[in-house]
Amino acid sequence: MKKLKESGLTKEELIQAYKHVLLGRRLDERLWQLTRIGKTSFNISGQGHEVGQVAMAMAFQPEKDYFLPYYRDMTACMVWGMTAKDIMLGSLGKEDDPSSHGRQMPNHYGSKEHNIVSHSSTVSTQFPLATGVAYAAQLKKSDYVTLTATGEGSANQGEVQEAMNFAGVKKLPLIFVVENNGYAISVGTDEQYANETMAERGPAYGFPGIRVNGNDFAETYLAFKQVVEEARKGNGPALIELMVTRLTSHSADDDHSVYRTKEDLENMKKNDGLLLFEKQLIDEGYMTREEMTDIDAELKKEINKATDEAEAMPEPTADTILDQIYAD
Amino acid sequence: MKKLKESGLTKEELIQAYKHVLLGRRLDERLWQLTRIGKTSFNISGQGHEVGQVAMAMAFQPEKDYFLPYYRDMTACMVWGMTAKDIMLGSLGKEDDPSSHGRQMPNHYGSKEHNIVSHSSTVSTQFPLATGVAYAAQLKKSDYVTLTATGEGSANQGEVQEAMNFAGVKKLPLIFVVENNGYAISVGTDEQYANETMAERGPAYGFPGIRVNGNDFAETYLAFKQVVEEARKGNGPALIELMVTRLTSHSADDDHSVYRTKEDLENMKKNDGLLLFEKQLIDEGYMTREEMTDIDAELKKEINKATDEAEAMPEPTADTILDQIYAD
Amino acid sequence: MAMMTYLEAIRKGIEEEMARDEKVVIFGEDVGGVKGGVFGVTQGLAEKFGDDRCFNTPLTEGLIGGLAVGLGVTGYRAIGEFQFADYILPAVNQLISEASRMRYRTKGDWIAPIVYRAPYGGGVRGGLYHSQSTEKVLFGQPGLRIVTPSSPHDAKGLIKAAIRSDDPVLFYEHKRLYRLLKEDVSDEDYVVPLDKANVVREGDDITVIGYGMVLNHALKAAETLSKEGYEAEVVDVRSLYPLDKETLVKAAKKTGKVLLVTEDNLEGSIMSEISAIIAEDALFDLDAPIKRLAGPDSPSMPYSIALEREFLVDEEKVLNAMRELAEF
């Protein structure tokens, strides 16, 4: 593991990163609670992806860069500008949900305000879309960079190849990410692909492909920083394979103890990126355990507030079902 | 260029190879004639691909191996067992056309008798099909090898990635071929893909990818021989990028002089694989010019006969339009 | 005889056919291993029949579509599962261009005996992409059959017939019926024909035609209406394509008052075709306009509970429409 110091980020930035990571974790825990008690009907979570996502997103300039996420990217979306309340509005299916105004299932992120383009449930359809968003940057002669992500199972979709191929041809300012958590629901990587790494697919389309350990904050951040810089300078796309862990079952509809062994599940917990990140922050003297506890308490309040506020908001009403199908 | 001798083939085999190459050329020339005089409405031709195709096909065992070709593979299909008359029946849209019984356009090859699986016009759909044919070999515990081919533009289709990925996972006895002739109708390779070679995509899916010069008979034959052997032994698939030349316009509906320069077209002709192959055969002492002239005359007769016989055959009748939509 | 859910009946049918014919293989995302499908339909099959005959594919629907065709042409009977009917969309090209045309384009030389299974339908808080009735997208492609059972008895007999059929059959399973319906199902080796609609209730006053969840609503509503003095003839379409015109037209003529019910959008649904057939063949037997009851013309059903309810055709809506027609 790289030292956090090597990231070149300031103490404030690293603390901010920690807040993002912890917010992602705590908010997701809340969403599971709400699912269990029936207040929301579904959750699919990014636990185990948070450190990688924060390191990834911090390498961008969210005020101008575009993001086409997938359903595990809640934490990255919050670095990009969405709030806990925004997320909560989506999970509760409220009218003010910025992702879909209650029309999509929870965890389908989007925000016009923050340049986060809406995605569907059909995996990886965002990859071809991302090429359009990135091509628009070339047409506008703007230097924004576009980021899009999917899982390692979903990365096998044909549309992913078509998008990467085109991005290579046009040298688009576009970063492709595969968040590799080793499972596509119950299917392990040995049944998903045969090559050593997913990252190798980058060079096969004419641009760099890099595998990074998503639990290694500095390594991840630096890798993204470099490819984002290149893309912004007009040197074309890159593929980053972000090695992460799926700490939970696939979703609220799945039970991973059916297809994973006890030891496997226990080992996995030891590799919880949040704990490793905390240890690094303490070991390198950026934070103390108490400071972390304080932040945790603060975030809890923030999440409580977000939950209360979101719960109080109205749901879409039946008479809006035909709204916004076509332009007027 | 490798010496023909290095192929390890006997004189008889090399002369047979030459006959296949020349038959492919002469038959295609006839098909162009028939198109010009309106006896057939369409042709799309493999001129410039013949040497590579013969070298490729000879590395297989057509009596048991399966072939899922694309529209330029006439010559390879004839190595696999189809006759000039079979081809002619297809181009003339006759009832006895083994490819489609007059239902598909010319150049859509297939033959139940010769394990050549029918293909559509929609490019590259044969790639996913080929995985099924190859998986059946594993289920049957049979050692047949499956071959499928497409063009370098068509190889970008998402379904191609999905097929290669699955073949890698299951280590299928399946050889993928991209016949790279530099053009997809009017679009050059610089607008089709950004990587150096198409062959690199093999390793990205966990198996070998090799670029070979399709005008170099021995190089091509040896490369195929090796990957076919490995596949037959159960060591999995391979991708071969066959560098060839498209000597004609894309098809009877195209005029390549619109988008290619005069010099380009002239240079190309100098690289005609047929001429290079003839030169090699003569230089290495396998054949004399006269022998070639004799073969040419013989083939002319064969083609005349095939044309006459095919022309005399009946066309499908209108009352068969609803035949064979469903099983009875 | 044994009490079985709709889901168990499907599994039983597959199991019996896999035991009966070793050429039957089944695959899809999460279909193999111990998971046995996200709904559990294929649970136990991998253990029983081996990982070769029941296996996971990578997350690639185009591949699933084509793999099945390739297995079909080599003599296997492939059952390909699409995890949700919404995710057939990436495979539409394979289903239309390949599976449905293989027999026709070779006049029967090559065939594609396949079952494509897909859970469809809403009312499960699945939002826009886990609720769709996508059967209309594939409807009207000669060569392909589309069927769906609406009871456990039919579920077992129909899947068995689909597996034995030499045609490609798209087998839709209503995901809300999976566990909702339970009945005694015969242990016998029976099949339900793929091309016959089924009169599930006799009546003289009105004719209601539907399938899936709404058919069950219609059956319940018919009992209520019966108490009000009206008897409804209720027909399960079952063979969605090709349609069993004879049974449908006969049932329409019998009462002269026709209500067509579907969970899909109003426009472009299969009910529109049925209406056209009746308007062509039974117009002068009608005593009332042919009425369609369907979802609104919005893009599938939103997640939010009020919107989902608004979209869905429920028992009350069916009863009201039936009553109105009876009183016409």
Add this chain to the structure above:
Amino acid sequence: MAMMTYLEAIRKGIEEEMARDEKVVIFGEDVGGVKGGVFGVTQGLAEKFGDDRCFNTPLTEGLIGGLAVGLGVTGYRAIGEFQFADYILPAVNQLISEASRMRYRTKGDWIAPIVYRAPYGGGVRGGLYHSQSTEKVLFGQPGLRIVTPSSPHDAKGLIKAAIRSDDPVLFYEHKRLYRLLKEDVSDEDYVVPLDKANVVREGDDITVIGYGMVLNHALKAAETLSKEGYEAEVVDVRSLYPLDKETLVKAAKKTGKVLLVTEDNLEGSIMSEISAIIAEDALFDLDAPIKRLAGPDSPSMPYSIALEREFLVDEEKVLNAMRELAEF
């Protein structure tokens, strides 16, 4: 005013819009450079507007579908060409899951103003895969519009309206009309509405509804029939989805005798929906069963001339059906 073919009128419309709005971009296979499309529709556009705004894509329809959506969400007006309507099939997922749902699933926060162009229709010896009417596959997807012009005047006005629309519009061009139809087309900047059917001939005896090639047959047949004493009202559907119900129902009521003509297969065609609408809204105004004239239910049209002719609805078939209905 200038004499223009249907093809030239489409090109003119695109050219005017590209000159008017620099946000309009056009792309597809062979669309850029000097080739300008396999039918030549985009000839000259690359030279006029630059290679950034008129460009070739790799041979990947899924990419074309998604690239357009990505450009749409970033403020561009993309025109994506599918080389043949048959080759929309690999892009169905992008068209249904993304383009048609972007506005709805974000309640208007993100929109996809796109024109997808596609040459459709048979009678060109294109066989099973260059002749299809694939509009039914995309029909009935709320959020998407489907239109097709049947005259040069409409061609120019309709493509302009499609480009200016904030909705995704699938623009079908009948490939036989490209050069067959020629008429004076206004130089003015006019648009033809996307949601209106067009009564192209008035008459009191029968109503004929169609679009594309068969509409032209109907117009000619109407003249013949007129000499026999019957006057046909002929309606161009033009807006295939959503349908202009008002105009269609009104025209049906006017004569009480309705003939629906399509080049597509009988079952599942758009004419079935029109029939259902009329059967629902105008039943008691009808004096004859609603008659559909269409291709047989075979998989598109075979290549062989006798089979192609058998499939196609020609002028004679239309005239016979019209006469029969008039005499009913």
